[in-house]
Amino acid sequence: LEMVKLTPQEEIINKFPHQLSGGQRQRINIARSLSLDPKLIIADEPVTMVDASLRLGILNILAEIKNRLNLSMVFITHDIPIARYFYHLVNKGKTVIMFAGRIVEEGDLEEILRDPLHPYTKDLIKITPSIENVISERRVIGENVKVDYTRVEVGCPYNLRCPFVMEMCRKNEPSLINTNANHKVSCYLYGKNN
Structure with a gap:
């Protein structure tokens, strides 16, 4: 829980899901996925249902975890500003644009956005x-x-x-x-x- 910035743990550990905010629930989901010691995390719309004021914090946590644990990550979003922010947090990576389940474009995000x-x-x-x-x-x-x-x-x-x-x-x-x-x-x- 500490890695996903849910402290003090004593306040979180005994709460029921309905007693947690959307951001707290999302961070618990991230912590749960890390408990399996993964090599790959698939983050499918990780901030869509999170209050706008908390989105960057969740993205920062995901990037910190990816970089610190040297994980591979598939980051799925329809939100270009969120994709761009995360792309720069994790020191780039390959970007794939998909439509109807098919890859239509692939490359460096900044190049795709520019051209x-x-x-x-x-x-x-x-x-x-x-x-x-x-x-x-x-x-x-x-x-x-x-x-x-x-x-x-x-x-x-x-x-x-x-x-x-x-x-x-x-x-x-x-x-x-x-x-x-x-x-x-x-x-x-x-x-x-x-």
Whole structure:
């Protein structure tokens, strides 16, 4: 409990879950996962249900644990600012952008944010809250149509929403190709793709 900053332990150890805050419960979950002496931690949306004022603290704890124990970590989030913050805490790492369970872009996070290639990545960045798009009108991505992406059986998983869709996008799923040493994309708009 000390490693996840839950002290004094005597105050925490005898409490029931409903008596703990969301942040305390999340830190207990982290401590529980560490009790198994893992080599890999999968942190799936670790701060989504945590009060905004406590999110950075949880991220700092995760990064400290990862770095101190030399653990591998898969950090899953849909929140780009959170991903960027964590990315810099853990001294970088590989970033993978996924859509409908498929990798659409991979590389260094800062490079992806500076030069996004896949149309989904571009749309994801455009809808990320920032001072600019809070003040100005927000762009609506695609039509307000619910799409069941689990039913996209052939082609690029983003072909139902992509503004650049081509016939080949509907027929075959593009493979992940290198655009440079640190950046890959799964899109027919970039280079040779089979």
